[in-house]
Amino acid sequence: MSLLLSIKKELQHIVEAINAVTNVDIIVVDEHLKRIVSTVKKEYEFGTIAPTNSAFHKSIITGEQFFLENPKVDPICTECKNFENCKELIEFCIPIKYKDEIIGVLGMCAYDEIAKENLLANKDSYMNFENQLSDIISTIISEKNNAKMLEYSSSKLMTLINSLKDGIVIINNNKDIITTNNYVNEKLNLNPNKMPVIWELLSDKIYNKLVNQNFNGEVGPVKLNGIEFMINSCPIMIGDIQDGIVLLLSDFNKMRESVLESNRKKDLITFDDIVGESELLLQARREAIQVAEKDASVLIMGETGTGKEVFARAIHYASSRRNDAFMAINCGAITESLIESELFGYEKGSFTGANNTGKPGKFETCKDGTLFLDEIGDLPFMMQVKLNRALEEKEITRVGGNISIKVNPRIISATHKNLYSMVGKNLFRDDLYYRLNVVPIFLPPLRERGYDIIVLSRYFLNRFAAVYNKELKGFTSDAERLLMGYNFPGNIRELRNLVEYAVIFEEGSFVGAENLRRKMGAYEEIDNIKLEDLTKAYEKSVIQNKMQKIGDNFESKKEVAKQLGISIATLYRKLEE
Numbered sequence: 001m002s003l004l005l006s007i008k009k010e011l012q013h014i015v016e017a018i019n020a021v022t023n024v025d026i027i028v029v030d031e032h033l034k035r036i037v038s039t040v041k042k043e044y045e046f047g048t049i050a051p052t053n054s055a056f057h058k059s060i061i062t063g064e065q066f067f068l069e070n071p072k073v074d075p076i077c078t079e080c081k082n083f084e085n086c087k088e089l090i091e092f093c094i095p096i097k098y099k100d101e102i103i104g105v106l107g108m109c110a111y112d113e114i115a116k117e118n119l120l121a122n123k124d125s126y127m128n129f130e131n132q133l134s135d136i137i138s139t140i141i142s143e144k145n146n147a148k149m150l151e152y153s154s155s156k157l158m159t160l161i162n163s164l165k166d167g168i169v170i171i172n173n174n175k176d177i178i179t180t181n182n183y184v185n186e187k188l189n190l191n192p193n194k195m196p197v198i199w200e201l202l203s204d205k206i207y208n209k210l211v212n213q214n215f216n217g218e219v220g221p222v223k224l225n226g227i228e229f230m231i232n233s234c235p236i237m238i239g240d241i242q243d244g245i246v247l248l249l250s251d252f253n254k255m256r257e258s259v260l261e262s263n264r265k266k267d268l269i270t271f272d273d274i275v276g277e278s279e280l281l282l283q284a285r286r287e288a289i290q291v292a293e294k295d296a297s298v299l300i301m302g303e304t305g306t307g308k309e310v311f312a313r314a315i316h317y318a319s320s321r322r323n324d325a326f327m328a329i330n331c332g333a334i335t336e337s338l339i340e341s342e343l344f345g346y347e348k349g350s351f352t353g354a355n356n357t358g359k360p361g362k363f364e365t366c367k368d369g370t371l372f373l374d375e376i377g378d379l380p381f382m383m384q385v386k387l388n389r390a391l392e393e394k395e396i397t398r399v400g401g402n403i404s405i406k407v408n409p410r411i412i413s414a415t416h417k418n419l420y421s422m423v424g425k426n427l428f429r430d431d432l433y434y435r436l437n438v439v440p441i442f443l444p445p446l447r448e449r450g451y452d453i454i455v456l457s458r459y460f461l462n463r464f465a466a467v468y469n470k471e472l473k474g475f476t477s478d479a480e481r482l483l484m485g486y487n488f489p490g491n492i493r494e495l496r497n498l499v500e501y502a503v504i505f506e507e508g509s510f511v512g513a514e515n516l517r518r519k520m521g522a523y524e525e526i527d528n529i530k531l532e533d534l535t536k537a538y539e540k541s542v543i544q545n546k547m548q549k550i551g552d553n554f555e556s557k558k559e560v561a562k563q564l565g566i567s568i569a570t571l572y573r574k575l576e577e
């Protein structure tokens with residue numbers, strides 16, 4: 001679009017004003033000779049084209065003014081395409097300039113003697129009109145451009161704030177709501193044409209915080225129209241002066257959900273992540289895949305570090321509960337007094353140390369998901385009774401509460417102990433045992449998985465080489481022989497740590513036996529130690545392991561001593577030996 005066309009409306013006003021004052025007709029053409037505005041009706045209407053080789057045309061090409069007192073005989077006009085039919089008695093062409101470019105021509109023409117006389121009489125002043133005309137047109141074009149830019153910026157801004165999945169409320173210094181976005185209008189049922197006053201929208205407490213000049217930061221969470229929002233306030237500053245506030249309203253529940261979602265993704269383990277080719281492992285994997293969708297309780301048995309939690313997670317993500325929570329609790333790592341509130345939650349102020357809002361337990365948090373009860377063999381007897389009741393009745397009551405809450409998590413439990421023999425010795429309740437053990441899955445220890453040791457070692461080597469940015473091609477054959485001959489009491493967890501250590505310290509392109517042996521050394525040296533010393537070291541490590549899980553203050557040590565069936569004095573003595 002030509003520049004003159006973009007200010008057609010304004011030009012029309014100008015030519016009509018000139019026409020009213022001078023009584024001469026005015027025609028304006030753009031740089032393509034297209035007539036944009038005119039006071040001459042019909043033939044010279046908008047969109048018609050002025051003749052080529054006319055004075056208009058020559059003025060565009062040369063940038064000169066032409067004052068033609070008699071166009072019929074003027075040499076400027078002899079080549080004009082309309083020469084024969086020209087009705088003008090006098091004609092004055094003024095080039096229109098914008099930023100040193102010719103963008104069109106304004107022509108003043110007379111078709112009768114009075115108008116001709118008028119033009120002739122004012123010839124000098126019209127000839128000086130060119131600069132003023134260009135100034136007027138430049139100003140109009142600039143203003144038009146600025147207005148367009150402003151309109152564009154504001155619609156760009158509105159598009160942006162309307163596309164947000166958070167709410168925006170803009171308030172001026174008088175606390176009037178100036179703008180709200182679609183999100184806020186929808187969520188709070190606001191009519192954009194009839195805004196409430198801000199204190200009607202927010203509570204007094206929040207409003208008072210906002211009145212505080214320059215307030216910048218989090219206000220909330222606040223419940224508006226039944227939805228909990230986190231509100232962030234940000235002052236609008238023009239130079240040093242505050243000119244209103246922008247409020248950002250984020251749906252609090254969605255924020256919480258997205259944190260849950262990112263945790264879910266982080267912990268997502270599928271059967272494809274379970275590495276191993278031995279028949280024993282494949283058998284366990286097949287059984288787990290089959291039971292995953294059946295919603296039955298699963299009891300996973302295996303030594304420490306054999307992958308029980310990995311299997312539990314893979315079962316959860318292959319089940320129809322995959323979009324609900326997976327929660328794990330280590331029944332051996334929590335003191336007897338705390339395990340009930342961990343499982344069932346508590347009401348505010350129900351015991352010393354309880355926080356004053358109360359807290360849901362694992363059962364409530366994953367009521368439609370999967371609850372993984374690790375080290376179930378360590379669950380205190382009284383808790384076995386309560387757990388069995390919760391599973392049977394499918395409802396729980398928070399500690400210190402009196403309202404029953406319906407829960408229905410799928411239970412996957414795991415143990416390295418022989419639960420069946422514990423049942424025989426009355427250490428584990430038989431009703432709970434049969435409830436948990438609907439489908440048993442045995443995970444073999446690494447020493448029974450043969451070549452899986454190499455498969456897993458290579459898997460961990462590649463993983464840690466990437467983590468530590470090392471270019472390692474694999475293990476030397478000595479290293480692989482050493483790995484195959486080792487018996488891995490800590491199973492996969494120990495193998496993983498061993499490979500990580502060797503990857504960190506390896507300086508060649510293959511992980512050799514030396515670094516592996518150095519880490520295994522601690523175990524090999526055991527061969528030369530007396531039984532008495534070995535027993536002491538073992539007892540000490542059992543106590544320290546328990547303390548790592550339960551804690552090392554006096555109360556925790558008492559609990560450790562109790563669990564191990566020794567006095568607190570014996571525990572201290574054994575720690576010092």
Ligand SMILES: Nc1ncnc2c1ncn2[C@@H]1O[C@H](COP(=O)(O)OP(=O)(O)OP(=O)(O)O)[C@@H](O)[C@H]1O
Nearest residue numbers: 273274275276303304305306307308309310492493
């Ligand atoms: N088949 C597998 N493939 C790859 N990594 C595995 C596999 N099994 C276990 N791991 C890894 O070994 C480590 C121990 O696994 P996990 O915690 O599941 O064992 P666990 O039997 O539950 O241990 P614990 O008895 O101590 O609770 C984890 O780092 C896990 O990622």
